[in-house]
Amino acid sequence: MALFADVASLAEYLSGEPSRLKKRAAIAAALRSAHSAAPASNDAGLLALYIAGTPFAESDPRKLNAGGALLSSAIKAITGATDAALTTAYRRHGDMGAAAFDLWPLQATVTLTLSEVATTFAAMPFAKTTAVRGELVQRLLRRSSPLEAKYLLKLMLGDMRIGVKQSLVEEAIAAAASVEDGTQVLVKAVRHAVMLEADLSRATAMAFSGTLDQAMMRLFHPLGFMLASPVESPEEAVARFSSKPIDEAEEVRVEAFLEDKYDGMRAQIHCGESSRVAMYSRNKEEITESFPDLLEAFASVPASTGGLILDGEILGWDFATGRALPFAVMGQRIGRKRVQAELLRKIPAVFMVFDLLYSAGELQLDKPLKARRNALEAIVEQLGTLATSPIPIEDRTPPAQADLFSQLEPTAAEEEKFARLMLSPSRLVESAEEIDRAYAAARARANEGVMLKAANSHYQPGRRGLAWIKLKRELATLDVVITGAEFGHGRRAGILSDYTFAVCGPAFHQTGELLNVGKAYSGLTDAEIAELSAWAMAHTLEDQGHFRTVEPIRILEVAFNNIMRSERHASGFAMRFPRILRIRDDKPLEEIDTLDRVEEIYQSQVDKPVE
Template identity: 70%
Template sequence: MALFREVAELAEKLAGEAGRLKKRAAIAEAISSAHAEASESEDAGLFALYMSGTPFAEADSRKLNAGGALLSKALLAVSGASDIQLTAAYKQYGDLGAAGFDLLNGRTVAEASLTLAEVADAFAAMAVARTTAVRGGLVEGLLRRATPLEAKYLLKLMIGDMRIGVKQSLVEEAIAVAAGVPVGEVRNAVMLEADLSAAVQRAFAGTLQEARMRLFHPLGFMLASPVDTPEEAAERFSGEPEEEAEKAHIEAFLEDKYDGMRAQVHCGDGEQPERVAIYSRNKEDVTESFPDLEEAFAHVASAGAGPVIFDGEILGWDYETGRALPFAVLGQRIGRKRVSSEWRRQVPVVFMAFDLMYANGELLLELPLRERRNRLEAVVEKLVETTRSPIFIDERKKGAQGLMFAEEDGEVVERLMLSPSRLVESAEDIDRAYAEARARANEGVMLKAAESVYQPGRRGLAWMKLKRELATLDVVVTGAEFGHGKRAGILSDYTFAVRAPGGELLNVGKAYSGLTDAEIAEMSAWMMEHTLEDRGFFRTVEPLMVLEVAFNNIMRSGRHASGFALRFPRILRIRTDKPVSEIDTVERVEEVYQSQVDKPVETEM
């Protein structure tokens, strides 16, 4: 049987290997060896799964429920180290697995004998364990049997981040090489069944083409590339130089770019007719945060339109004006495990569909957008009256009725909407549409080539987004935090402030993107020398370093002393030319906030 030692040794080797082809060859050889040793076992599949950094297949809803605190406690129990020693090791590496290797190094253990099957059994037991103590005991059991190197990668695997420069796509290629099959067939099977381990078994058995689509696992989302001007978008679509693109003829669908939460809705399965699953862009199941959408889509099967997978945006919705609410409002509901009737009333939500990925037993990704759009319109027209639910529900009856609701509950509203879309043919048309979208308080516009296929997980030039940034702000760094992974031990996350009327500095956000590695190294060295207070992972620093930052929008927030928070801030440049006395003020932040057409409506309390 395959040993976990083989996974750990290969992972350690790959962590120091930069060549993609060499990594692929090494993984392929290991998968092939695991299959040759025990062709009837699941070892080869588990090997591939663990190399990709996941304890369970994507279609498997089980979770380890083992957070950093539980893993740290187990590591301390096995290593005998102190909290101070663990903190120092973690601070040095920014990675619990690497810290664990340090703390366990030199410990005497029996020869490595932990098998992949035993690791899989422990993970399965953790997923069903009723208490933290039981899960902790299972982790301790694994670590006590593990060599320091095995412990390093067991911890990384349980955290879900191997940090060895291996993505699932590379493992899929390695499976194809190991089994001597086309990589496209492997990827298709993984996409349909969301089970990398099963794809290994199919690849060696020659049954990849027998894979069939399953609902209730997220497919990859197609992504859009940003453009700064209508002319740049026209140039990309037409192939004409930007100076001539203004007159170029293009053929693309244009939609408003909504400032909501990208999501997939899976529903209408014949075997589980009332089941609904809603997945976020990072493939998390967020269904419980949107019970009003779950109730509405639970009736799709009964309407005879399922099974279907929609791609779209969850929006906070103002039913009186027929417009999307700002993200700052919707954000109050995101991540809530329990959404009360009052929250449903305060922040009603809708699902704005803009693509159809699966319908009537057929995966539609290879169809051109023009055809997918036609099918989407037909499905939405059929379901719009069915996908309804109350604004609020009498929570005293909810337990007995499940997803059903009574006539005396709140006003019943439509929850499925079709994103308006039209063909555009010129840069001038795009510019006009952008202005109209902003006037509707939306972020900008999306442009999608009419003949484009849906490419899961890809950011190509077939889809583009035009949204112009607000004015930038000049801010001063007041604190810095150590990064993770390749930025471990480097102060790379910067908290920054603007100036109040009285001269005091008030924090307004935190950014960690936009600078080069060289600039970050210089910044980190500077922060070390100008530390005012060392709090371990975070340091307050002398407020002398000025940055220019961009951002998507500004929200009112009690999280920062300024009363505002920048959404998606990113550093444009270090302003060594600007003294701290000239940074922007809270009044300037307020001015930019008020200039936003999509800011939340403020009411007097």
């Protein structure tokens, strides 16, 4: 049986190897060795899964429920380390697994097998208490060498940090399963099987057995989301999508669909199989429980559709005006396990669909966007009167999916049902001027901007290519002063790289009042971060461990997409998607922006909440 030490040793090698080809070769060799040693076992599949950084298959909804607090307690219990010692080790590496490696007692024998790790992982989601789960973790770790403990902790936290993505493991599976007699396993076939089955371990077994062509699509596991690349102007968008003119006299025409870019929550909805419904976020987390109004509506989708996977945006919706609610309002519903009737009334949700990934028992990904759009329009027309649900007038326990159609009779006030499925308007565009007008109209509707999608593009899960682009413009910039710095993680461990910043408060000229308005960690070069980190160390006013307050003398220019009212900062505002544009050492503190300026920008937003 393969040992977890094999995974740990391989992961340690991969973390220090910059060559992608050498990484792939090392993973392939380890997979081939694990399969040859025990062809009937699942060792090779588990090795592939763990090196990819996932304790369970993507199609498996189980969670380890092992957070930082539980794992920190386990480390201290086994090593005898104090809080201070663990904090020091963590700050040194920015990684709990590496911190544990520094503190771990030596283990003379290494006997922990992959199947034993899998058995413990399988038990953890069903542990009835944190204490029971903690005991399972400790039992596993007490049998581990320092290197095994390092990578067990990384695996449980879902952050291996070894420079290996799933796509590289898929390539290694294909290489490992290819044999000397000339039979070649194609990476494309492995990736297709992984997409259909959502199970890297099972795809590994299928590759070695030559049965990749038997992979079958199943609903209720998320496919990768196709992503868009940003552009800064309509002219840049036209250059991306223009067809080549036949002669110089012919006008260049754009071959792209244009639609509004909504500021909601990107999601997939899987439905149409019995009355089951599942919703998945962009990071592939299931979010169904947070949207019982959508669950009830999409449970009405008939099985005659052959099952559907729809790609779109979950929006808070104002049915009176026919517009999306600001994200600052919609955000109140995100992440909730139980949504009270009051919130369902205040922020009703709709699903703004813009793509079709699966229907009539077939994936639609390889069809051009034009064909997918035509099919989607027909589906939305069919489901428009079915995918509806009422706005509740009182709290009630969310029904189990199987019980959706066995509820008590609704009151007269509840009988009105609202359409929860909407089709994102889309049209072909032909010029930069048309895109510019569409952008202005989208902002007037309180949407983020516009999307442009190549009319003949296929859907590429998990890819950010040039077939889809998004045009968003920064709302404004502010000159701010750094008031605090926080240590980063991973590559930025030991570096003060996350900066909290402030604007002048109303009493600035009397008392020097500064009010924090945001925090950012992106936009600077490595050299600039190193310089700012050294400066923050030298100008620390208060050391709070992971965070330091600093002398307010360094000025930054920051850009952002939105400003929201927020209790997170003393200013009463928070920036959305802040980015550092540059360090402004040419500006004195007295010239930074004020709270009045922040309020002015906030009030200028067409998508601010109604107050």
